[in-house]
Amino acid sequence: MTDAPPLYGSKDYPIRIACERLSEVANVIRPRIFRVLLWTNPKGFSIEKGRFGQQEIEHGYHAREEDFINEMLGTGDRWKWERATSVEELEMYLSKHEFGALVILGSSPSYLVRKAVYYYENELSGPKTTLLEFEPRFWQLTDPYSIWHYLNQAGYPGLLRHFVHLVRRKQQLKFLPHAFEHQVNASLPIWDVPAHKIRAANIEKLFSEGAEESARLDYKRAAALSDRKELDGLVYQICGMANMKGGSFIIGVAERDGIPALPRSEGLEHIVNPDRAINRLLQVASQFGQNAPEIDPRTVTVDGKNVVVLQVAESVAKQCGLKTFVNEGQKVPLRTGRITSWLPVEKPLPDGQIAPI
Structure with missing residues (x-):
């Protein structure tokens, strides 16, 4: 204390x-x-x-x-x-x-x-x-x-x-x-930790506990911030998480079956010039204007390798990434478990998140 x-x-x-x-x-x-x-x-x-x-x-x-x-x-x-x-x-x-x-x-x-x-x-x-x-x-x-x-x-x-x-x-x-x-310490789920409070210990904990991907946690390899096609996919998945409860994307951590790959030396991937990579990500996300997700990034160094944590806030309007499809109308991405899918705007949130009564 x-x-x-x-x-x-x-x-x-x-x-x-x-x-x-x-x-x-x-x-x-x-x-x-x-x-x-x-x-x-x-x-x-x-x-x-x-x-x-x-x-x-x-x-x-x-x-x-x-x-x-x-x-x-x-x-x-x-x-x-x-x-x-x-x-x-x-x-x-x-x-x-x-x-x-x-x-x-x-x-x-x-x-x-x-x-x-x-x-x-x-x-x-x-x-x-x-x-x-x-x-x-x-x-x-x-x-x-x-x-x-x-x-x-x-x-x-x-x-x-x-x-x-x-x-x-x-x-x-x-x-x-x-x-x-x-009140903020390493015992918290990483998505409950403000971005500026995240330390290497938070990432190490994900490995030691074998924290599994979920509706609020996702691991991505370092290439997710460097390859344009993967970057577009990442933004779409970020929007899906924001349209639900929000959560954390851990970039620079490879996963096997939804948990960080071990040993840690193999699971960690170094992100070169993380500031430039983050700026590129935010630029892609900004294309949605008022429907852009709220992202708070943090770069931490773990075992000499740069890892980027993206803290994604729960959206108020629930229309992050809103897109109009020909003959299908407007849809938004929604994350359920580890899966992100396009669903009609008027469709209720999937079961397990908010269940109608």
């Missing part, structure tokens, strides 16, 4: 009650009808790794959301609400009505803040007030640091003040959990 101080004060970011905060906003703007827009995921479940192992996380409508909606409606007839489950629905509601506030809920905290940043950067016609659901079940040990770092890098550190409890509980935190540098 380190004696390093937390990255913000213990009482810097109080967690308010959602309806109390909304009432303050309504009293300031005093509209005839006070509308609240809820932005959540499609209704369903996903299996995610948490501090106590795998856990089932409910997306969309859940018990606290129902209590929150009932509390809103109990304030009077002039409070109304709508619910968006996609960027397209969000844009549609914002174009039809004037809202007093946007409440983002139903996801992991890291995804909530990405949605909030996306909103502020793209939905300029919407309400200025945004609230983010604080749900303790979804918070992992590393989330306070990861969120603090991401929001500071993105230029929106003030969003840390936007977390609220949907409803009052008998026992609830009054302030955001502390963020410490030491």
Whole structure:
């Protein structure tokens, strides 16, 4: 354990009650009808790794959301609400009505803040007030640091003040959990490690544990960044990962049957001039414009060989790599397990990620 101080004060970011905060906003703007827009995921479940192992996380409508909606409606007839489950629905509601506030809920905290940043950067016609659901079940040990770092890098550190409890509980935190540098360590899955924190030890761990490729982890040989045909394929696979949960591509590691090839001296491949290779990759990805994946690269040296790690963020719009096919319409790449496939935009996400109920 380190004696390093937390990255913000213990009482810097109080967690308010959602309806109390909304009432303050309504009293300031005093509209005839006070509308609240809820932005959540499609209704369903996903299996995610948490501090106590795998856990089932409910997306969309859940018990606290129902209590929150009932509390809103109990304030009077002039409070109304709508619910968006996609960027397209969000844009549609914002174009039809004037809202007093946007409440983002139903996801992991890291995804909530990405949605909030996306909103502020793209939905300029919407309400200025945004609230983010604080749900303790979804918070992992590393989330306070990861969120603090991401929001500071993105230029929106003030969003840390936007977390609220949907409803009052008998026992609830009054302030955001502390963020410490030491919350990020080698014990984490590599996709949960911010790019600037990745070290050689993270790569060595993949070899020692025989970490298998999955929906959130992929190994590529060094040629993936030098050969143009392979580079195009890599960008397509990155888009597929971004359209699901995000994850990590490890470039410069050969695999056998989905695990790093051993011995390590043979599994590691040296990337010559990694900075130039990364720039080439980002240029290819930028062709998708606003549908380009968000990639945070990191170069580390392992046993004297350069390895590039690409941390791929989960996309908010879920349209990375959007492409129009003749006679087939628009499709996006989606990664399921180790496989990436083109699927119609309107098709639901594959089973095992979000399962309709």
